[in-house]
Amino acid sequence: QVQLQESGPGLVKPSQTLSLTCTVSGGSISSGSYYWSWIRQPAGKGLEWIGRIYTSGSTNYNPSLKSRVTISVDTSKNQFSLKLSSVTAADTAVYYCAGLLWGVGYGAFDIWGQGTMVTVSS
Amino acid sequence: DIQMTQSPSSLSASVGDRVTITCQASQDISNYLNWYQQKPGKAPKLLIYDASNLETGVPSRFSGSGSGTDFTFTISSLQPEDIATYYCQQYDNLFTFGPGTKVDIK
Numbered sequence: 001q002v003q004l005q006e007s008g009p010g011l012v013k014p015s016q017t018l019s020l021t022c023t024v025s026g027g028s029i030s031s032g033s034y035y036w037s038w039i040r041q042p043a044g045k046g047l048e049w050i051g052r053i054y055t056s057g058s059t060n061y062n063p064s065l066k067s068r069v070t071i072s073v074d075t076s077k078n079q080f081s082l083k084l085s086s087v088t089a090a091d092t093a094v095y096y097c098a099g100l101l102w103g104v105g106y107g108a109f110d111i112w113g114q115g116t117m118v119t120v121s122s
Numbered sequence: 123d124i125q126m127t128q129s130p131s132s133l134s135a136s137v138g139d140r141v142t143i144t145c146q147a148s149q150d151i152s153n154y155l156n157w158y159q160q161k162p163g164k165a166p167k168l169l170i171y172d173a174s175n176l177e178t179g180v181p182s183r184f185s186g187s188g189s190g191t192d193f194t195f196t197i198s199s200l201q202p203e204d205i206a207t208y209y210c211q212q213y214d215n216l217f218t219f220g221p222g223t224k225v226d227i228k
Contacts, residue, residue, distance in 0.1 A: 107213035112165035
């Protein structure tokens with residue numbers, strides 16, 4: 001059973017770059033049916049999709065964050081990563097990595113990490 | 123981009139009650155809609171995919187219906203373990219979640 005685990009700093013200073021890594025265990029990140037995504041949730045608020053990557057390196061980003069987001073993949077380490085630049089307090093949230101099962105007429109986040117809290121503060 | 127709305131934003135119901143949540147998309151998304159359950163402090167869990175298909179292992183008291191712009195999520199008989207926030211999510215054009223519906227026990 002595939003599991004995901006987020007890792008990275010829990011505190012980032014304003015204007016700096018937030019960097020998180022998601023490690024995939026129990027299966028290969030190169031499974032053909034999955035894209036790999038980042039989703040965030042500010043405290044007490046809803047879910048916001050940040051972006052997704054396929055193991056080919058192909059990416060899609062939320063237009064509202066596109067100018068600041070980079071998602072990359074390292075298949076040798078079975079990991080994918082998120083970088084969010086020029087952060088402000090508005091980027092404070094729980095960040096989830098998720099597996100997006102994708103196919104013709106199918107697109108659901110059916111694997112989730114436990115989430116990691118990132119606070120932006122000086 | 124596609125906007126999602128949900129109603130109500132919260133509800134209280136008794137154990138055994140039928141609970142219905144609606145989700146509306148800002149444009150036609152066919153049946154490209156999923157429903158998730160999120161309990162406090164936990165990651166969301168997929169319950170319904172493609173508007174009406176029950177994810178493996180999910181109790182049959184959960185169901186979904188709809189297509190186009192209007193969708194419905196139903197719990198046929200509310201159980202104490204169903205206390206959670208429920209989100210709809212479209213995947214017709216990238217991905218957008220609804221604002222959520224918090225379900226409590228009366």
